[in-house]
Amino acid sequence: MDYVFTVRRVSKGAFKDEPGSTYFLKVPEDADDISPDQKVGAAGAGMPDKWAKEVLAAARSGENPRTVQPKGDILIYVHGFNTPTTTMLKRHRLIRAGLEREGFEGVVVSFDWPSASSALNYLEDRSDAKQTARLLVDAGISAFAARQTPDCEINLHILAHSMGAYVVREAFDDADDRPAVASTSWSVSQILFVSGDVSASSMSDGNPKSSSLYRHCVRLTNYSNPFDAALSLSNIKRVGVSPRVGRIGLPVNRPDKAVNVDTGAYYERNEDRFRDIPNASHTWYFFDQNFYTDVFQTLRGDVDRNRISTRAGTRSELELHVA
Structure with missing residues (x-):
């Protein structure tokens, strides 16, 4: 089962490319797309307890040996622009399988926002x-945080991915601007930007x-590729856009947790391995x-960022390499 x-x-029994109510879905393994028929609870009514309990149960992966309390992980995938629902679901499953x-014994949950299936639809x-x-915060992160108990970690x-980084940055910034949310205890452990489409x-x-983003996470890891053609400033849809973090990397004057x-x-x-992947320089990560x-x-967080087996270099010059 996949959770989205x-x-x-x-409209007419199908999801469209415009904003609407929040739907919590349980997607069968044999389904190749999401559908309103897969919803749990009423649309727009907040995270249903039944759906939340199933996700939290799937997230559990044993006990913390230090505290002897149940532990687990929920990874929320936030897709980018030009991502129809079928592509979102395929990439969700690639992440889960990988x-x-x-x-990994936790659970992958996708936050699906209304992105069209056209590169020309960028703006x-x-x-x-x-x-x-x-x-993302109201219906997802804070709803999960509210269901956390002291005896379960x-x-x-x-x-x-891509414009999903913009979604996350805006979600965190907006949450801190609203007293009702800012006054509650919510945060995430790891944030990973992949081909991030933010300056x-x-x-x-x-x-x-980005101050709210850094304030509400333990660590932010940014994966950048200088060959990312989708984030190139020469791309016509990006005229007037500043250099993107998914192409040139994080600035030197970044917080220590970044x-x-x-x-x-x-x-x-x-x-050569990625040659048959559409938009490979921007999407190869999924494969x-x-x-x-x-x-x-x-x-997992068990190993210092400088000692992860797939990285070479030091904190300021880390590169991906074969483990």
Whole structure:
């Protein structure tokens, strides 16, 4: 079973590319797309207890040997622009399978926002991303946090691809601007940006656009690829857009909890393997097991960021390589 919560509008029994109510879905293994028929509870009514209990149960993976309390992990995947629901679900399953091969025993949950299936829809997707971002926190993160109990240690993580990084940044910033949310206790453990479509400068230490993001996480890891053609400033849809963090990496003056992993040399060495992947320089991560090894070790947090087996270099010059 795959777990998804979506904020797409429903029309004629199908999800569309415009913002709508929140639906919490249980997607059967044999389904190749999401459908309103898969919903649990009423649309727009908040996270149903039944759905939440199933996700939290799936997230559990034994006991913490130090506290002897149940422990586990929830990884929320936030997709990027130009991502129809079928593609979102395929990538959700690629992430799940890739991590499970590494020994991940938690659960992957997708936050599906209304992205169209056209690269020409960049500006409209960005507008929809900003409009629906707050629901990532309201309907997802804070709802899970409210169900945490002292005797169960469930770590919440986020993996955001492309414009999904923008969704996450805006969601965290908006949450801190609303007293009702800001006054509650909510946070995540690991945030991972992959091909992040936000400006690199906005991720600097003290920048108001990302201060909430850093405040509410234990660590942020940014995977950048200097060969990422989708994030190139020469791309016509990006005229006037500043350099992106998924292409040039995090700025030097970043908080200590922020880590940059340059994947450029690794991508260049393995480019032939990715040749048949659409938009490969931007999406190859989903199809690479070595990347999932890095993600798995990052989520576990047992090894210092500088000693993860798939990385070479030091904190300021980390690069992805074969473990």
